[in-house]
Amino acid sequence: MRASLWIGGVISAIVTGAAVLSFVWVPHDIEALNIANKIKPPSGVHLLGTDHFGRDILSMLMVGARTSIAVAIVAVVIGMGFGVPLGLAAAARTGSWLDEVIMRGNDLIFAFPSLLIAIMITAVFGPGAVNAIIAIGIFNIPVFARLTRGAALSLWTRDYVLAARVAGKGRLRISAEHILPNVTNLLIVQGTIQFSLGILAEAGLSYVGLGAQPPVPSWGRMLADSQTMISFAPHMALFPGLAILLTVLGLNLMGDGLRDWLDPRLARDAR
Amino acid sequence: MLRYAGRRIFSLVVSLWVASVVIFLALEVVPGDPAAYMLGLNVQEDTLNALREELGLNGGPVQRYLSWTGGMLQGDFGTSYTYRTPVSEMIADRLWVSLPLALYALALSTLIAFPAGIWAARRRGSAVDLAIMGGTQLGVAIPNFWFAMLMVLVFAINLRWFNAGGFPGWDGGMGPAIKALTLPAIALALPQASILARVMRSALLDTLGEDYIRTARAKGLSRGQALRRHALRNALVPVLTIIGLQFSFLLAGAIIIENVFYLPGLGRLVFQAISARDLIVVESVVMLLVFAVIMVNFAVDMAYAWVDPRLRGRR
Numbered sequence: 281m282r283a284s285l286w287i288g289g290v291i292s293a294i295v296t297g298a299a300v301l302s303f304v305w306v307p308h309d310i311e312a313l314n315i316a317n318k319i320k321p322p323s324g325v326h327l328l329g330t331d332h333f334g335r336d337i338l339s340m341l342m343v344g345a346r347t348s349i350a351v352a353i354v355a356v357v358i359g360m361g362f363g364v365p366l367g368l369a370a371a372a373r374t375g376s377w378l379d380e381v382i383m384r385g386n387d388l389i390f391a392f393p394s395l396l397i398a399i400m401i402t403a404v405f406g407p408g409a410v411n412a413i414i415a416i417g418i419f420n421i422p423v424f425a426r427l428t429r430g431a432a433l434s435l436w437t438r439d440y441v442l443a444a445r446v447a448g449k450g451r452l453r454i455s456a457e458h459i460l461p462n463v464t465n466l467l468i469v470q471g472t473i474q475f476s477l478g479i480l481a482e483a484g485l486s487y488v489g490l491g492a493q494p495p496v497p498s499w500g501r502m503l504a505d506s507q508t509m510i511s512f513a514p515h516m517a518l519f520p521g522l523a524i525l526l527t528v529l530g531l532n533l534m535g536d537g538l539r540d541w542l543d544p545r546l547a548r549d550a551r
Numbered sequence: 552m553l554r555y556a557g558r559r560i561f562s563l564v565v566s567l568w569v570a571s572v573v574i575f576l577a578l579e580v581v582p583g584d585p586a587a588y589m590l591g592l593n594v595q596e597d598t599l600n601a602l603r604e605e606l607g608l609n610g611g612p613v614q615r616y617l618s619w620t621g622g623m624l625q626g627d628f629g630t631s632y633t634y635r636t637p638v639s640e641m642i643a644d645r646l647w648v649s650l651p652l653a654l655y656a657l658a659l660s661t662l663i664a665f666p667a668g669i670w671a672a673r674r675r676g677s678a679v680d681l682a683i684m685g686g687t688q689l690g691v692a693i694p695n696f697w698f699a700m701l702m703v704l705v706f707a708i709n710l711r712w713f714n715a716g717g718f719p720g721w722d723g724g725m726g727p728a729i730k731a732l733t734l735p736a737i738a739l740a741l742p743q744a745s746i747l748a749r750v751m752r753s754a755l756l757d758t759l760g761e762d763y764i765r766t767a768r769a770k771g772l773s774r775g776q777a778l779r780r781h782a783l784r785n786a787l788v789p790v791l792t793i794i795g796l797q798f799s800f801l802l803a804g805a806i807i808i809e810n811v812f813y814l815p816g817l818g819r820l821v822f823q824a825i826s827a828r829d830l831i832v833v834e835s836v837v838m839l840l841v842f843a844v845i846m847v848n849f850a851v852d853m854a855y856a857w858v859d860p861r862l863r864g865r866r
Contacts, residue, residue, distance in 0.1 A: 388566055391845045393803030396821075400837055403825040404577055476692070483694050484807050488822065503697055507811070510700060511708045521697035529692035 285537025291530025295523075299345035308336035310343055310497065319513045329515040332505065337516065341523050344497040347409060348527070351491070352478030354413045356471050359420020364467065366421070367428025368459060371436060372451040383429070386422035394419040395484065402490040409492040416481045420474050427470050431463040465542040469535055476531035483524050499524050555856055563849050570841045575616050578830050605630075619834070628835040633827045638835045641820060648718055649809070649816035652732050653801040656739035661794065663744040668751025673778065675756060683748065690745025695804065699738035699811040706734060716813035735812045739804055743797045750793045754786035761785070788855065795851035799844035 308326070314334030322329045328337040370382040398415030405411050435441060436459070444454050485491040486500030494501070499520045506516035590599060610618075622629060628638035671683040707715040713734050719727045758764065759782050767777040806818030813819070817836055824832035 384562065384565075387562075388569055391566060391570065391799075391848065392841055393799045393844060395803040395806060396837055396840055399806065399821060399825070400574070400577060400833065403830075403833055404580060480692075480694055484696060487694075487696055488807055488810055500694075503694075503700065507700060510704050514704055517697070517700055517704070521694060521701070524694050524697065525689075525692050528694075529688060532688060532692055 282537065282541070284533040285541055288530045288533030288535070288537055291526055292534055295345055295527045295530065296349065298342045299349050302339070302342035302346060306336075306339035306342055308339045310335050310339045311495070319509065319516070321513075321515055328519045329513075331502070331516055332509060332513075337502075337519055340497045340502060341499070341519060344499045344502060344520070345523070345527075347486075347492045347496060347498040348479050348482055348524075351409055351413050351416065351482040352475050355416035355420055355478045355481075356474050358413070358417030359424045359474060360467065360471065363421040363424025363426075364428045364460075364463075367425040367430075368432055368455045370425070370429045371432030371459070372455050374433060374436070379429075382425065386425055389419065389422045394481070398481070398485055399488075399490060402485070407490040407493060409496070409498075412482055412485045412491045415485070416478050420478075423474060424467065424470065427466060428463055431466050432459045435459050435462055469539045469542065472531055472535035472538060476528045476535070479524065479528055479531070552856065556853065559849060559852060559856075563845060566845050567842065570845070571620055571838060572616070574834055574838050574841070575612075575619065578834050579612060623835070623838065628839075629831045631824075631829055631832050633824075633829045638832055641832065642817065642836060642839060645815060645817045645820045647721060648732075648814055649802065649805055649818065651728075652735055652739070652805055652809075652814070652816060653798065655729075655732055655736040656743065656801050656805075657794070657798060659736055659740035660744040660747055660797065663740065664747035664751055667744070668748040669755060669778070669783070671748070671752045672755035672759065673774075680752075684752075687745035687749050690741050693741065695738045695742055696807050696811050698741060699734065699808055702734050702738060703811070716811070718814050731812075731814075735805075735808045735814060738811070739801055739808050743800065747790065747793055747797070751786065751790050754789045755782055758782040758785045788859065791851060791854070795847055798847050799840075802840055802843060 312335075314330075317326075317330055317334035318332050320326055320330045320334075326336050326338070328341070331337055331340065366382050370379040373379055394416075397418070398412065401415040402408070402411050432455070441454060441458055444458055449457070482491055482498070483500035483503070486498040487504045489501070489504065491500055492498040502520040503517060506513065506520070510517045590602060619629065626639055628642065630636070631638050631641060634641065667683050667687075671680045674680050703715050707713045714731060718731050721728050755778075759778070761782075764777050764782055767781050768774070772780065802817075805816060806821060808814075809816040809818035810822065817840070821833060821836050824830070824836070
């Protein structure tokens with residue numbers, strides 16, 4: 281299964297590379313409107329064609345990748361930043377009221393359909409990339425909290441943890457020094473998966489107009505713009521969708537590959 | 552069983568209560584007065600007050616929270632600020648689109664996922680298994696609204712088999728209505744079917760490795776018989792959990808898909824309500840969906856506990 285790590289890694293690297301490159305260079309300036317050149321199919325000058333304002337679609341995709349990646353990464357950071365400490369705390373005091381409150385809180389967040397809450401948040405605070413990040417990030421918290429708690433619970437029964445307790449280390453220190461390093465692999469794998477889900481969620485939110493606002497390009501909005509023109513300009517709908525598909529596919533493959541590589545035991549179970 | 556049910560019902564009530572408080576507070580911080588919004592700029596103070604009174608906007612937050620939840624318990628969801636019609640009627644109308652759509656998608660997803668997952672598990676490691684697993688990778692990575700757009704391009708615009716959007720209603724008979732829901736249901740079902748097929752496959756592979764399958768084979772059952780009678784039944788527990796969870800994804804995922812196809816469902820209602828600042832509608836639809844999700848999860852939990860006594864002890 282090493283192949284999936286490679287394929288996924290290469291796709292992810294290309295997408296990230298294109299996003300980084302767009303800071304210094306894009307094939308065509310996306311702020312210069314060129315109406316005479318609108319809705320051109322792919323050609324030698326515009327590799328992926330132009331949109332209804334005459335903007336180069338490849339350049340738009342490169343800049344749009346920044347939005348997708350930034351939103352998804354920050355959402356994962358929010359999820360880990362809150363979820364991991366909560367999960368560690370719940371596992372360190374398993375069965376206590378703290379554990380109970382944390383786990384019931386998780387259940388509650390899970391009960392809300394995530395997209396609906398994202399929509400509610402943007403309804404309350406207005407659409408925009410920051411609110412999309414918050415909306416997606418909140419739903420990453422219970423994912424990481426549960427994962428961390430589950431993994432940490434089994435680690436707490438290990439002999440080396442017992443040894444650390446005998447040596448007089450407190451629960452907080454054991455969590456930080458012995459538990460956390462041993463759940464890192466799992467967190468990396470889950471982080472990749474949540475990253476790809478974040479990209480899909482961002483695309484969905486900006487498709488319905490609740491994500492990044494114009495003039496910031498985003499893949500979801502490019503799709504929304506293309507919808508009314510799909511019958512005569514299918515290339516406008518095709519490429520942003522393919523960009524999302526490839527990015528998510530690449531990240532998922534990388535996640536699978538990382539899991540097999542970092543944790544051979546899980547790999548055997550999965551197969 | 553009764554003690555378990557009691558505990559679960561208690562946590563169900565607590566969840567619903569917390570959810571309603573969260574939703575109420577979230578919309579409480581929204582700036583703007585709906586009554587002022589409805590009446591426009593040149594309005595007299597007492598007209599404004601009268602409308603506020605009529606809409607139940609006067610009074611403290613606690614009082615309004617109690618009247619909102621109290622009303623919902625009696626089936627009264629309040630009055631829409633923009634349409635001046637009872638929210639419950641609006642929701643009931645839209646539910647006739649969203650609910651059939653979610654059920655249709657769930658049925659499609661199950662119909663695709665079960666055979667695919669079972670087939671892949673039986674021919675584990677073969678080309679068929681690889682192809683099915685590869686297909687599911689694509690299925691979870693594809694944005695479903697984009698897939699919906701592509702289907703519109705191919706089946707509605709080029710082949711003209713379906714309409715590109717809209718909903719004729721149920722009055723014109725089942726046929727046209729179901730036809731209008733077909734493309735949306737496929738778009739909704741695709742990612743869910745991919746996830747479900749993967750769960751089905753791995754759950755089956757787990758149970759196929761159990762001793763009781765070897766016993767069943769040893770007593771003379773064929774592979775297919777052992778699979779049907781023993782492995783499949785035990786693999787159903789994780790599969791049912793996922794189906795329960797997917798129902799909520801389908802109801803919420805429908806929000807975006809309804810927009811692709813201009814279907815007059817709950818999702819479009821929410822969007823229209825948001826753009827018109829009709830917050831009582833947003834509040835009620837969100838609460839209703841959360842209620843549905845919590846109830847479905849509760850029903851799934853109870854079904855397990857009934858089927859499998861071992862689960863009753865666990866939380």
